[in-house]
Amino acid sequence: MAIRTRQDQHPYHNHIVTRHIMRTSKLLATITGFDVQPNKAIVGRNAFAHESGIHQDGVLKNAATYEIMTPESVGLQKNSLVMGKHSGRAAFRDKLSALGYGDLGDNSLNDAFRRFKDLADRKKIVYDDDIVALVDDEVMRDHQRIKFLSLELWAGSKTKPKALLELEIDGQTLTAEATGDGPVDATFNAIRSIFPHQAELRLFSVGAVTEGTDAQAKCSVRLEESGKLVDGQGADTDTIVAAARAYIHALNKLLVKRTRTEPAALSA
Numbered sequence: 001m002a003i004r005t006r007q008d009q010h011p012y013h014n015h016i017v018t019r020h021i022m023r024t025s026k027l028l029a030t031i032t033g034f035d036v037q038p039n040k041a042i043v044g045r046n047a048f049a050h051e052s053g054i055h056q057d058g059v060l061k062n063a064a065t066y067e068i069m070t071p072e073s074v075g076l077q078k079n080s081l082v083m084g085k086h087s088g089r090a091a092f093r094d095k096l097s098a099l100g101y102g103d104l105g106d107n108s109l110n111d112a113f114r115r116f117k118d119l120a121d122r123k124k125i126v127y128d129d130d131i132v133a134l135v136d137d138e139v140m141r142d143h144q145r146i147k148f149l150s151l152e153l154w155a156g157s158k159t160k161p162k163a164l165l166e167l168e169i170d171g172q173t174l175t176a177e178a179t180g181d182g183p184v185d186a187t188f189n190a191i192r193s194i195f196p197h198q199a200e201l202r203l204f205s206v207g208a209v210t211e212g213t214d215a216q217a218k219c220s221v222r223l224e225e226s227g228k229l230v231d232g233q234g235a236d237t238d239t240i241v242a243a244a245r246a247y248i249h250a251l252n253k254l255l256v257k258r259t260r261t262e263p264a265a266l267s268a
Contacts, residue, residue: 085120
């Protein structure tokens with residue numbers, strides 16, 4: 001972006017499509033499980049945010065006053081509050097295309113649209129970041145052996161947290177009930193009960209995709225087994241469901257790693 005915005009100082013050229021920078025940054029954050037810090041230049045949440053009155057006035061009169069590049073040049077959409085529960089499939093497809101997901105297959109599109117309608121019924125406002133989160137969450141779950149089906153929880157200050165979990169493993173539906181120190185612990189114990197494994201939980205983090213009490217939660221889980229590390233992510237308006245999806249995503253990645261063998265040693 002320095003080359004693009006300051007040709008007077010950097011008279012060079014490249015073939016980078018800068019409109020994909022924001023999406024690429026979000027994809028990398030999803031893969032690694034680590035969010036970009038809000039004040040990160042260009043791709044941070046606050047990069048094009050202006051709270052100060054004098055800054056807002058300057059930007060309204062001339063955006064170049066405080067912005068040497070436009071949000072659109074790095075793929076940031078300005079109109080993020082246009083989708084709702086009455087939006088149709090065509091509008092949803094157009095929104096995905098605007099967000100850089102125009103190449104989504106029909107099956108993935110149908111699954112994403114189904115989850116979008118469900119999300120729109122639960123959230124008052126659906127932001128672009130909400131749509132990106134649910135589409136990425138849906139795409140990550142294609143062709144996985146373990147699939148999340150349902151989760152029921154009993155928790156509170158006067159009761160022992162308990163989780164009733166339903167998963168699909170290789171086409172077979174399995175159910176388990178487990179308790180724990182909290183609802184997340186109970187849910188993870190239920191997953192272990194249905195699919196026993198020796199992987200250790202090395203990281204568990206929770207963040208919000210957008211603002212508000214009805215915001216989608218975005219969870220990240222890191223598992224380690226025999227020196228192999230895998231990261232899983234999940235998103236849902238229910239934080240515990242998001243945690244379950246993240247754990248299951250990590251398990252699926254772990255199963256893939258189990259099938260990979262080290263190259264045979266060369267014979268002397």
